[in-house]
Amino acid sequence: MTRTEDIHHSITEADDLEELREKEIPLAEVLRSLAGHPLQIITRWNWKSALLGAILRASFYFTVYQASRESLIVTMTAVLVELSFRFFTSGVSGALVQSFRRATPAWLAILIVSVSLPLFSHTVEFITHYSQERFFSNVFPASENNARTYAFTISVLFSALSAMFNLFAMRHGVLLVGAGKETKSLGSDLKKIPLLVFEFVTYLPILILRFIGEGKLLYALGVFVSFGLAVGSILGGFRGKWSWAWTTALGAWVLLLAWTLIVAAGMRIIQLRAKS
Incomplete structure (x- = not known):
C-alpha cells in the first residue's frame, strides 16, 4: 500500500482529523474528511477561538461605534448582538481552521480559509445586525451614524487576517482543542501569542x-x-x-x-x- 493510499485509508476510518498522526495531510483528503464527517466541527468546537473571538469582536464593535459617535445604548446593543452569535461562530470557525492546520499545499489551505471563513461568518454577521436594525429597532436601537456599515466593512478584513493568523498559530501548536498531547492550556497558548503575532506580521x-x-x-x-x-x-x-x-x-x-x-x-x- 502506498503512502497516499495509507493516508486515504486512515482518513476514511477516522471520525476526526485530529485522530490522525500524519504531519501533513493532502488538502483533498482534508476536504473529504470534512464532507464525510461534518460533525467533527461541532464535537471539536474550539472554545479558545470562541472566547478570544467574542472578546475581540465585541471590543472592535464598541470601538467603531464609539468612534462613530453613536450613543452608548446603541453601542452596547451592537456589542450584545455581536456576542449573541460570535461566540458560537468563532468556535465553529476555529474548529474548521484547525482542520486545515496540516493540509498541504499550505498556500491553498490559507487561501481557502481566508476566503471561506469570512464568507461564512460575515453572512451570519450581516443577517444578524441587519435584522436587528431593520426589524427590531423599536426594541433594540439602531445605529444613527452608519456605524454598522463601517464596522461590517472593516470587520471583513479583520476576519480574513484573523483566519490566517489562527491557521498560522495552529500550525505552531497554539489554540488547539481536542488535539491530544498537542493541546495546551489557554494560559500556555496566550504566552506564545505575542511572539507568533510578531512572526506573523x-x-x-x-x-x-x-x-x-x-x-x-x-x-x-x-x-x-x-x-x-x-x-x-x-x-x-x-x-x-x-x-x-x-x-x-x-x-x-x-x-x-x-x-x-x-x-x-x-x-x-x-x-x-x-x-x-
Whole structure:
C-alpha cells in the first residue's frame, strides 16, 4: 500500500482529523474528511477561538461605534448582538481552521480559509445586525451614524487576517482543542501569542526581502502585488464598491511597502550589531 493510499485509508476510518498522526495531510483528503464527517466541527468546537473571538469582536464593535459617535445604548446593543452569535461562530470557525492546520499545499489551505471563513461568518454577521436594525429597532436601537456599515466593512478584513493568523498559530501548536498531547492550556497558548503575532506580521516582509536577496524579483513583486489585490478584493467585494477595492488595495500596498522597509532596516541593524 502506498503512502497516499495509507493516508486515504486512515482518513476514511477516522471520525476526526485530529485522530490522525500524519504531519501533513493532502488538502483533498482534508476536504473529504470534512464532507464525510461534518460533525467533527461541532464535537471539536474550539472554545479558545470562541472566547478570544467574542472578546475581540465585541471590543472592535464598541470601538467603531464609539468612534462613530453613536450613543452608548446603541453601542452596547451592537456589542450584545455581536456576542449573541460570535461566540458560537468563532468556535465553529476555529474548529474548521484547525482542520486545515496540516493540509498541504499550505498556500491553498490559507487561501481557502481566508476566503471561506469570512464568507461564512460575515453572512451570519450581516443577517444578524441587519435584522436587528431593520426589524427590531423599536426594541433594540439602531445605529444613527452608519456605524454598522463601517464596522461590517472593516470587520471583513479583520476576519480574513484573523483566519490566517489562527491557521498560522495552529500550525505552531497554539489554540488547539481536542488535539491530544498537542493541546495546551489557554494560559500556555496566550504566552506564545505575542511572539507568533510578531512572526506573523513580519512573514510577508521577510519573504519579500528573501526573494529580493535571492534575485527572484518577480517572486517578490508577485507577493507584494497579490497582497494588495487580496485586500482590495475582500473589502471591495463585500462592500460592493469598486472605489473601496482600489483605495484599500493602494492602502495595503503603501502599508506593506513601509513595513517591509522597517523590517529591512531592523534586520540590517541586527546584522551590524552581530558583526560588532
